[in-house]
Amino acid sequence: xxxxxxxxxxxxxxxxxxxxxxxxxxxxxxxxxxxxxxxxxxxxxxxxxxxxxxxxxxxxxxxxxxxxxxxxxxxxxxxxxxxxxxxxxxxxxxxxxxxxxxxxxxxxxxxxxxxxxxxxxxxxxxxxxxxxxxxxxxxxxxxxxxxxxxxxxxxxxxxxxxxxxxxxxxxxxxxxxxxxxxxxxxxxxxxxxxxxxxxxxxxxxxxxxxxxxxxxxxxxx
Numbered sequence: 001x002x003x004x005x006x007x008x009x010x011x012x013x014x015x016x017x018x019x020x021x022x023x024x025x026x027x028x029x030x031x032x033x034x035x036x037x038x039x040x041x042x043x044x045x046x047x048x049x050x051x052x053x054x055x056x057x058x059x060x061x062x063x064x065x066x067x068x069x070x071x072x073x074x075x076x077x078x079x080x081x082x083x084x085x086x087x088x089x090x091x092x093x094x095x096x097x098x099x100x101x102x103x104x105x106x107x108x109x110x111x112x113x114x115x116x117x118x119x120x121x122x123x124x125x126x127x128x129x130x131x132x133x134x135x136x137x138x139x140x141x142x143x144x145x146x147x148x149x150x151x152x153x154x155x156x157x158x159x160x161x162x163x164x165x166x167x168x169x170x171x172x173x174x175x176x177x178x179x180x181x182x183x184x185x186x187x188x189x190x191x192x193x194x195x196x197x198x199x200x201x202x203x204x205x206x207x208x209x210x211x212x213x214x215x216x217x218x219x220x221x
């Protein structure tokens with residue numbers, strides 16, 4: 001069996017990373033768009049807060065827990081009908097973005113809720129005492145104070161998505177995981193496996209460094 005030449009490896013690696021970035025970028029964008037409001041909703045419907053609603057809080061938290069407790073490989077299979085309906089296919093990076101997005105939204109929403117829980121209750125009470133509207137409290141107090149924690153949660157989500165996207169590659173999603181399995185595992189090309197793993201390590205370290213830097217800049221304390 002012919003091994004990949006350096007130029008072929010570079011070409012395949014470039015394509016694999018483009019597919020990985022497509023999957024992770026799409027999923028991360030939807031996680032921000034839907035995960036922040038969902039995490040905020042769960043937080044402000046908790047007991048003692050201004051939109052207290054035990055039923056809605058329970059339903060939201062329960063749905064998130066169901067998604068988070070389902071192994072991603074199983075979630076891939078469970079969401080095949082939804083993926084087929086939305087994308088028109090179950091193969092490729094765009095199709096893999098559907099279950100990745102569902103997992104990312106639930107994961108990030110819980111991290112957003114945790115970040116909001118760390119906001120000092122005294123700051124919220126002071127804002128209420130000054131007559132600030134609910135919208136102002138959410139925008140200028142809750143989200144502003146929790147921003148560093150939310151950014152750190154986004155960093156964790158992005159890194160998790162890199163791992164999830166590798167799993168998606170096993171079932172036809174493409175990306176770096178697919179490259180590692182097809183050439184590094186099935187063709188016994190250890191060099192390809194080492195290069196893909198090393199590339200993923202560099203990517204994760206880069207994401208962590210950028211996330212920590214932005215979170216530090218956003219911290220007003």
